Amino acid sequence: MANPQGSAFGHVCTDSKFQIPNSKLARGGDAMNPNLIWWVLYLPVLGFLTQALLGGRILKSAGPKQGRKILGILAMLPIALAFVVGCVVFSQLAGLPRDARHGVTELFSWISIAGLNIPFEFLVDPLSMTMVLIITGIGGLIHLYATGYMAEEKDYPRFFTYLNLFIAAMLILVLGNNLLMMFVGWEGVGLCSYLLIGFWYRDVANAKAANKAFIVNRIGDWGFSLGIFLLAVVVGSQPGVVESSHGRILSFDTIFANIVPALQANPGLATAIALLLFVGACGKSAQFPLYLWLPDAMAGPTPVSALIHAATMVTSGVVLLNRMHVIFELSPVASAIVACVGAFTALFAALVAFGQTDIKKVLAYSTVSQLGFMFVACGAGAYWVGMFHVTTHAFFKALLFLGSGAVIHAMAHNQDMRNYGNLRKYLPITFATMFIGFIAIAGLSIPGVFGFAGYYSKEAIIGSGLANNFATIDGVNLGYYAGWTALFVALLTAFYMTRMTWLTFFGHEERWRKIPAGAHAHGEEHHAVEEESLHAESFGPDTHNFYVDHAHVDDHDEHHDLDKDHTPREVSPSMWVPLVALAFLSIFGGWFLAQGGRFEHWLEPSSGPTLIGKISQEPEHLPYLSLVGWSAVAAFGGLILGILVYMNGLPKKEGWEERKWNPFRRWAGHQFGFDSAMVNASVQGGGDLSRVAWRFFDVKIIDGIVNGAGYVAGFFGKLFHRAQTGYVRAYALVMLAGVVGVLGWFAYAAILSGGGR
Amino acid sequence: MNGVPLIAYLGLGLLMFTTGVVGVIIRRNPIVIFMCIELMLNAVNLTFLAFARYMPTKAVPGVLAHDANMAGQMMVIFVMAVAAAEVAVGLGIIMAIFRLRNNVDIDEMNLLRG
Numbered sequence: 001m002a003n004p005q006g007s008a009f010g011h012v013c014t015d016s017k018f019q020i021p022n023s024k025l026a027r028g029g030d031a032m033n034p035n036l037i038w039w040v041l042y043l044p045v046l047g048f049l050t051q052a053l054l055g056g057r058i059l060k061s062a063g064p065k066q067g068r069k070i071l072g073i074l075a076m077l078p079i080a081l082a083f084v085v086g087c088v089v090f091s092q093l094a095g096l097p098r099d100a101r102h103g104v105t106e107l108f109s110w111i112s113i114a115g116l117n118i119p120f121e122f123l124v125d126p127l128s129m130t131m132v133l134i135i136t137g138i139g140g141l142i143h144l145y146a147t148g149y150m151a152e153e154k155d156y157p158r159f160f161t162y163l164n165l166f167i168a169a170m171l172i173l174v175l176g177n178n179l180l181m182m183f184v185g186w187e188g189v190g191l192c193s194y195l196l197i198g199f200w201y202r203d204v205a206n207a208k209a210a211n212k213a214f215i216v217n218r219i220g221d222w223g224f225s226l227g228i229f230l231l232a233v234v235v236g237s238q239p240g241v242v243e244s245s246h247g248r249i250l251s252f253d254t255i256f257a258n259i260v261p262a263l264q265a266n267p268g269l270a271t272a273i274a275l276l277l278f279v280g281a282c283g284k285s286a287q288f289p290l291y292l293w294l295p296d297a298m299a300g301p302t303p304v305s306a307l308i309h310a311a312t313m314v315t316s317g318v319v320l321l322n323r324m325h326v327i328f329e330l331s332p333v334a335s336a337i338v339a340c341v342g343a344f345t346a347l348f349a350a351l352v353a354f355g356q357t358d359i360k361k362v363l364a365y366s367t368v369s370q371l372g373f374m375f376v377a378c379g380a381g382a383y384w385v386g387m388f389h390v391t392t393h394a395f396f397k398a399l400l401f402l403g404s405g406a407v408i409h410a411m412a413h414n415q416d417m418r419n420y421g422n423l424r425k426y427l428p429i430t431f432a433t434m435f436i437g438f439i440a441i442a443g444l445s446i447p448g449v450f451g452f453a454g455y456y457s458k459e460a461i462i463g464s465g466l467a468n469n470f471a472t473i474d475g476v477n478l479g480y481y482a483g484w485t486a487l488f489v490a491l492l493t494a495f496y497m498t499r500m501t502w503l504t505f506f507g508h509e510e511r512w513r514k515i516p517a518g519a520h521a522h523g524e525e526h527h528a529v530e531e532e533s534l535h536a537e538s539f540g541p542d543t544h545n546f547y548v549d550h551a552h553v554d555d556h557d558e559h560h561d562l563d564k565d566h567t568p569r570e571v572s573p574s575m576w577v578p579l580v581a582l583a584f585l586s587i588f589g590g591w592f593l594a595q596g597g598r599f600e601h602w603l604e605p606s607s608g609p610t611l612i613g614k615i616s617q618e619p620e621h622l623p624y625l626s627l628v629g630w631s632a633v634a635a636f637g638g639l640i641l642g643i644l645v646y647m648n649g650l651p652k653k654e655g656w657e658e659r660k661w662n663p664f665r666r667w668a669g670h671q672f673g674f675d676s677a678m679v680n681a682s683v684q685g686g687g688d689l690s691r692v693a694w695r696f697f698d699v700k701i702i703d704g705i706v707n708g709a710g711y712v713a714g715f716f717g718k719l720f721h722r723a724q725t726g727y728v729r730a731y732a733l734v735m736l737a738g739v740v741g742v743l744g745w746f747a748y749a750a751i752l753s754g755g756g757r
Numbered sequence: 758m759n760g761v762p763l764i765a766y767l768g769l770g771l772l773m774f775t776t777g778v779v780g781v782i783i784r785r786n787p788i789v790i791f792m793c794i795e796l797m798l799n800a801v802n803l804t805f806l807a808f809a810r811y812m813p814t815k816a817v818p819g820v821l822a823h824d825a826n827m828a829g830q831m832m833v834i835f836v837m838a839v840a841a842a843e844v845a846v847g848l849g850i851i852m853a854i855f856r857l858r859n860n861v862d863i864d865e866m867n868l869l870r871g
Contacts, residue, residue, distance in 0.1 A: 724869060724870055726867025726868060726869045727863070727864060729781065729783070732778075733782055736778055
């Protein structure tokens with residue numbers, strides 16, 4: 001980075017032009033130096049460039065083992081430093097009076113044409129800073145973990161190049177002060193997600209999964225970009241806005257200062273913009289029906305699953321809704337749809353999770369389900385609650401994913417829970433931390449006194465759904481039903497997480513010691529099997545010479561595949577230290593943030609509703625029990641059900657032979673046919689459509705026009721070809737006739753005009 | 758002048774030109790066709806010269822009569838030069854065709870027939 005001295009070119013916009021009606025947003029930034037925030041971006045970019053440009057050279061000159069160590073530090077350091085810078089800005093921001101927590105800093109003018117001016121600008125406010133801390137904090141821990149997890153990876157610098165680039169793109173997404181910058185980050189994280197899912201790209205299944213993620217996300221981006229265009233049209237057509245904002249019509253301050261009257265006059269427009277933005281959020285945040293890509297994204301390395309597909313990228317839809325919450329507040333219809341889609345996604349994914357045997361797939365569907373929870377809260381108008389769950393979910397889901405990675409690592413890259421059992425004996429640290437994550441996600445608590453991270457946010461989500469009547473269509477309070485659905489899904493969550501935990505860590509049966517023949521190629525989790533078999537292969541004769549560096553493998557003693565003599569071993573410190581840190585956050589994070597509404601008050605300037613009234617998280621009366629009681633019933637009910645079913649190890653009905661499963665579980669394992677239906681509809685249907693277009697439109701119409709033109713020319717050619725006799729005298733005769741004709745015409749004209757006299 | 762009126766020159770030119778045209782159209786020997794073309798060119802030349810000679814002295818305003826007369830005569834020089842070039846090229850083509858086909862009958866050269 002040339003001259004990264006932020007204050008040298010950044011400047012704080014101080015015009016106080018914009019003011020939202022009844023808004024709590026205000027522009028301050030006198031005691032804060034938002035220019036410092038650019039360092040948060042510079043550092044990961046610097047790390048990205050280091051890895052990309054120097055990675056191979058360092059690896060070559062320092063040797064594979066030493067080189068990986070250096071590169072790991074070089075990858076981690078920028079993220080850690082960015083976290084420190086983020087903390088500094090965060091504390092400066094927190095030191096300001098509440099209404100002044102808003103600063104904009106511009107680096108350069110990015111797009112400047114008549115009537116449209118898009119600066120490269122960052123917005124420092126509670127929402128963006130919360131996300132910055134999550135991204136750099138959790139991201140840093142995952143980087144640390146990845147140095148251990150990927151230690152045998154040959155393509156080490158490529159991995160960390162992508163990872164650092166991802167962090168940079170994600171920071172642009174959350175910090176950008178206009179929709180276009182957000183879109184740049186949006187696409188950047190999509191690209192990195194694609195690159196990382198397809199990291200082991202020599203395996204066709206991984207490449208296909210990467211393509212699927214990229215293509216499904218395009219549908220969301222389509223909605224998002226249409227939403228941006230519509231917003232630009234609406235804002236830009238307001239009289240005087242382009243002039244007074246100097247063309248910054250896509251910057252958030254201009255949008256929120258001018259959009260409200262226009263959309264209040266035209267609620268249909270508000271609904272249209274809100275729904276288009278929600279389509280974008282659905283794509284990135286894996287909501288039904290665009291969740292399809294996320295389970296397949298588990299083909300990527302596990303740290304990637306933790307970083308991108310659990311903690312950060314998938315939450316960007318929630319960030320978008322928080323950012324644009326004014327528009328959603330103007331459209332109860334769109335909000336009701338958001339809540340319903342969220343509730344349905346939560347329910348659907350939770351049910352599908354029961355049919356999964358791959359530990360990462362269970363967590364993937366659990367992620368989809370938890371994202372559904374967040375959208376229930378956002379739909380109900382409790383935007384900060386969505387962010388609260390984003391935060392706590394980042395703690396415990398990153399923990400669970402990294403823990404599952406540790407398990408997978410210890411189990412020779414076998415991901416099937418049917419091979420696990422009794423692992424608490426071998427992996428004490430992983431077990432302890434993952435158990436904390438399990439309690440956190442299941443929402444187990446001492447009701448009303450203390451709970452782990454997920455307890456507080458999940459209760460707030462259910463409460464905000466049940467307590468409010470904002471998400472309403474035609475007087476039907478859909479948010480309320482979404483709240484009850486969420487409560488039921490909370491029970492399912494506890495149930496399937498118990499299933500996962502008990503199958504993995506409990507029971508006395510060490511099931512990998514008696515893997516049935518052919519089990520490796522079993523089931524629908526072909527990605528997992530592929531990954532496993534590739535790794536198995538790489539420990540043997542590595543035909544690709546791609547996955548593993550032989551020189552490094554030799555001094556590693558866990559080379560064998562999973563068989564009856566396999567002894568799982570606890571992972572290295574670089575992998576369990578992040579687990580412990582995340583476990584700590586999972587225990588105390590939720591409690592700390594919920595104390596006295598700390599998180600709510602913190603986020604209120606940026607996420608608090610500005611138009612609709614107060615959004616409560618505590619329903620006044622519920623049938624039979626209070627909210628605390630109901631959520632305790634859901635959590636403990638799920639736990640007890642789970643323990644009852646899975647206490648004695650793997651039930652016979654969930655064994656290796658899928659034919660013997662009960663029909664519901666089998667159906668759930670195949671996502672109730674939805675995935676294959678969608679894939680068939682798009683791939684097969686797209687093929688059929690193309691064939692129709694080819695056979696009818698292309699052959700008949702396009703080719704018809706071209707051939708028709710040729711035919712017409714040929715027709716006239718046939719008509720006139722007799723005239724070409726080939727005899728010179730014939731041509732001469734025609735020429736003579738022409739000359740006589742022309743001269744005759746001249747003579748005739750001359751006579752008419754008086755013969756020149 | 759000298760008692761020969763302009764119409765006599767133009768009449769002779771017309772006769773020569775018509776002879777040339779009819780010759781080009783009806784003859785089959787390319788050499789003869791060439792001669793007919795020369796006849797036409799010279800008919801034009803004769804006409805040019807006749808007009809130049811008989812041009813009224815002050816026909817073109819702003820241009821000296823002498824110069825105006827010279828223009829017609831210059832045109833004849835041009836025509837002669839072009840005719841010479843044309844004959845050179847044309848005879849060359851005829852030679853080439855003769856070498857190729859051993860025959861220069863113009864009615865057998867109809868490769869352009871559609």
